[in-house]
Amino acid sequence: MISSAGEAIANASNAADVKLFTRSRAGMTLTAAGRALAARVPTLLSRWDIAFRKTQAAARMSEKTLHVGFLAAAANEATPEIVAEFARRRPGWKTRMRQADWGDPSAGLAQGLVEAAILRLPVPDAVGLHIRELFSEPRWVILSAAHRLTGRDRIAASTVAWRVGEDADPAVRDFVSCCVDVIAKN
Template identity: 55%
Template sequence: MDVDTRLLRYFAAIAEEGNLTRAAHRLFVSQPSLTKQLKHLESQLGVRLFTRSSTGMTLTEAGHTLAARVPPVLADWDTAVRDTRSAARVLRVGFLAGAANEATPDIVAAFARRRPDWQVDLRQASWTDPTAGLASAEVPVAVLRLPFPGQDAFGVRSLFTEPRCAALSSAHPLAHRDEIVDCVPVTGISPSEVGVAWLPDAGEAAAEFVRCCLDVTQSRRTGCGTR
């Protein structure tokens, strides 16, 4: 029987959290979707893995058995994937649209100069995954918006803060101002800080990419070139 590792990750998160809502938040998926995937896994295995109650999710005897075996299986799989990708010398970098757009070509070029035997595979994540693939270990390093949920689990460095502007009608009472500071409440605006984040065991190539991010953004601020 073949089981999607994604289903095992979902199961592990529910088992650890003991609650569907918290597990869904941790996995960046909706609760109905997570419930559907859990039912799919139970159907594949032919067993019930949890008992559901108003207090949360409790592992059945079969669930306890699976919960004891899933973490090492996923750890071995992640190691195999990471080692395979390293052997291919391809660094997968996640990013969110709008994060370091102007600096990204310079960062990739700097990495290519320092690691000419490596390739960079840029992978754009949807806004539903603010970690840009880090949480699921799809990428070892990512350029994204700060802060993001679960940030403390990763290495994180701020690269720069983008300026914000307000677009107003010429007839607006504030249109004549050069700056608008604490005049009106503003909600729903994404953070303007851009950073780079990486997995704890990301590897030397990812560490080199992080250094390129820091060097390039610093050089852009000072007007100096990069090596």
Template identity: 40%
Template sequence: MDVHVRELRYFVAVAEELSFTRAAKNRLFVSQPALSKQIRQLESMLKATLLERDRRTVTLTPAGRALLPRARQIVERWDAAARAVAEVVATHQMTLTVGFHTRIGRGLIPRVTARLDEVMPGWRLQFRQVSWGDPTVGLAGGDVDVAIAWLPVPDDGTLSWRVVSTEERWVALAVGHRLADAGTVPFDDLVDEPFIALPSAAGSRRDFWLAAEQRRTPPRVAAEADTAEETFEAVASGLGVVLLSAGNAEVYRRDDVVCLPVSGIPPSQLAVVWRTGDHRETVRVFVEACLRTLGTEVEG
């Protein structure tokens, strides 16, 4: 059986972090059991122990040290090959694929499309909704060329971004919720509520939308949802509440959900995101059009 690039990618992450926990949460955005399973499969196929681990430490074995530079090279070459193929296909089809987790709205796409028609006639935009479980919004796998995404995104140097909108965080509640008739809801009134969470693979973005940094105790997670549509169905059923941006409170307006502003937590940031080092003219035009439409703030 041949080794898959994914298994080598997982091995490189653990070898560089010397921690299954950090590699799973900060680099790979997968569960730790899933990561451990992939490493065991790799060791089984190679018939060698690559990592020595106990409860506190992870160290490379001689076999692991021999594999690491070669695994890095294979992963880097594969990523470069995938990007090259995606760029050729996009250029041939004159299509720029835009990834998103939640509906974009805000009048952004019509204006960006008009700008693209003006500067690069013949090109068109194609849109692809990506599960919350992919924190790179399809960019890491080469499924999309650019993305409109809520920060944070993985800050490992592979992605660049510019903030296009800063919006206060609101809360979505079922119509019959005890706070549904309130005006502005202090976050302290929500800390004991059951929340609908992004999947664990969403990493730091899951923590942000649970307002983990503003809590003294861990949140009560009633359920996880892979998409915004799943989230609002869960909220409408009374299963839990969820934080969302002020703009999305309008975009996802429903008769069975009430959205209210929340005080006591910092705002959210919507960004245009692309792969670092992708200098294609279409990507540059798209980014500049987003900034021109909604305004520029922070560069990542």
């Protein structure tokens, strides 16, 4: 019985009219053609994943459903008020909240699982994300007495607040606007 992966490989080999593997009693080894294909498969799969996630996002938006990722305590008590304000501004739209664990600092945004997210900064690898800082909280640091920064009352941390990109869906821009407005009045 041939597995579906084996069948797919056999179909690809036949379609390209090339031999991708050599088989022996010791096992299978890639041919030069097989190595050329194998070198391109990770890029192909990555692009497929991006296309698939963009397709899912387009379907959600056409159904007037905004998926919002969040991390625990990212906006605390303001989250329900943000969602209510979005519902007021976008009648007929649904908001689906998706809680992410701390292992995903983008709360699903970087992977395309959600269209917007309420996060805690910093977000590593924020390339391609438009970040708008809603509020900041005091942070503390404990230094040794010999540290060069000891004795300062304040140590500045660089923060960056970006606008939501013009290419963002209007519903995403509205949701970010709701976040900013609710946090500003609290």
